[in-house]
Amino acid sequence: DGQVPVEDLHDPFENDPRRDKRLHVHTSRPCNAETPTEGLGAFVTPNDIFYVRNHMWVPSTSESDHKIVVELPDGEEKEYSLKDLKDNFESTTVTATLQCSGNRRKNMTRESRSTKGLQWNVGGISTSEWTGVRLRDVLADAGFPVDEYPDEVRHAQFMGAEAYGASIPIDKAVDRRGDVLLAYEMNGKPLPPDHGYPLRVLVPGTVAARSVKWVNRIVLSEDESSSEWQQRDYKCFGPNVGGNPDWSTAPAIQEIPVQSAITSLRDLSPHSQADRQYLRLHGLEEDSVAVEGYSFSGGGRRIVRVDVSADNGRTWHQAELLSDKGKGAKAWAWTRWRWVVPRQQAGRWFVVKAVDEAYNTQPSDYDSNYNFRGHLTSSWHRVGYRPPDV
Amino acid sequence: DGQVPVEDLHDPFENDPRRDKRLHVHTSRPCNAETPTEGLGAFVTPNDIFYVRNHMWVPSTSESDHKIVVELPDGEEKEYSLKDLKDNFESTTVTATLQCSGNRRKNMTRESRSTKGLQWNVGGISTSEWTGVRLRDVLADAGFPVDEYPDEVRHAQFMGAEAYGASIPIDKAVDRRGDVLLAYEMNGKPLPPDHGYPLRVLVPGTVAARSVKWVNRIVLSEDESSSEWQQRDYKCFGPNVGGNPDWSTAPAIQEIPVQSAITSLRDLSPHSQADRQYLRLHGLEEDSVAVEGYSFSGGGRRIVRVDVSADNGRTWHQAELLSDKGKGAKAWAWTRWRWVVPRQQAGRWFVVKAVDEAYNTQPSDYDSNYNFRGHLTSSWHRVGYRPPDV
């Protein structure tokens, strides 16, 4: 799993770039690598440590050669070069978090039982400022009636140059407030090769597997993508369902549920000058523990509360939510939070859970939310704590 | 709480209607009454047993006298009679479930601790086919640019003839796929007095408290409604927060989280002819238990899976989802489900939890999701079972 058979002498991975050494690599062919802790502490992740989740190789394509074809429901096609997109459509920037559906799978394996897939810890998630043109505008230009389309057009399928494919519901594709982009920049720079250079789809609030990289074809259809990543694989089943399910009985993952992780636990001592200042900001003078992390919910649903516990969920407090401002019509980016608690109150386990604006919550236990593929692990994140040897 | 002081000789409740005897009455002045089990088993609730949640009296108003005023951000007003609405706008029918934010509060009190508010069991929820005109169309007619409105217009406030008020985000109010109505019919009949005759707002996927009844004024504003039901009261806090919170720190409830309840547990015996037939449909020949209930999620998010357990959550099965078809752009109505399990597998507690299309789940425990007002109780619903004396 994760390895693609290489069946001829030509190495399809020959175009893969060198990667930053700080990434935590799960597999290199295809590349699957986590954002390190330092990247999880920033609101916007630096491009070179944005997590990488490739299903195959990085295809060879360039800004001057790349074309994208839009196929309308009646079969008519319209082709755009990168230059066409940049010259003829208004550019937009959206701050959006992408999360791999396998993020925190390792937590599910540890707290429940074996899961099938790469064992991502909490770094299968990153945030970027994406710049591109609105898919809605391009579809309208191609002749699709974006506000009054017929009922039988139900999905927008995306094909990548390497062979990956996926789809999203048409109403998300054309939603004025959906902020779906054909993106060519991350944080003001051209997309890095690993992230879809020269063009990718960006579907905010939706599992990253639908933000197809190296996109060169869009098909508006009655049907979802026929790819295995749409029809199988990226789906969740009940805790009782084994490894050979009827895949058609579960929906393909699109919007994702409310999620949180602790990314840092740090001892603070009043004997350190730097710590003393930070402690004072929080009204404390004693040995303490600083806790930081992220919370995020799909569908543009804002995080409204983060509950943290220093005693494995017996008692709760509210973390301070950082006021980072993202761009876009909805809350497409994660919320960073922090909490400082006197060490005297710190038990063996720190725990976090969040609430989104629809008052959706995270489940406490892993067993009753287990799914054999370990997708969308979002039970309470629990991190062990040991006081420093004094 | 629940009682309104009557300070003069005129009885404001004199216009309150007689109610169906089958409703489970919590308070009568104002009327708060639950739908009985028979109403929870139908996809569409009969009008006379739709749950009643009145904050005050039923105002005296008639179809011929009733007017509604739309106040635009610049202060300009436009008035419509019922006849204007019916004559000049296309009518639409939407199948939508409304749920009181206090539904299942009694469960939270029992499983965690004391909560402030009426102790609704599982019947503070009902479903209807609502007919009316689109709020979007009326606002457009009144001169509001529904697709390109300025950023500073953020809320649509609604005022009821009795004095109640609430608001919803403007993007929900004008969303083409939001199905917000000015409704004048329930299940093909004029609204009953308890449900807003002659006109109410219907906000599908949103807590019922925003579907203002007897509506006579709409104000488009930068601000939410200033009513206590918007600014206080209908908000949730952390499990650690007591009865005197800083209300401004929590958002007013709008979309609601995924929810489920068991509405019926019934013993089936192969010695009864009727039961035998039902058992056979489920491939069973032995003494069994039939379980039925509803699941629902806010925001039009479809229910994709219902997990049921006959042993207090130790092992899980998937319930059969009934294929009722509602009208409207999204899944605004509840999903009915059923399950039949051999009595031999039935333990002391039956449990249900559901998953919506964003793969949001219900929390298992009540303590860590406790809020002192007992709003939006959605932890696993647990019902005791006793086998019949044989």
Ligand SMILES: [Mo]
């Ligand atoms: Mo993924």
Ligand SMILES: [Mo]
């Ligand atoms: Mo309510």
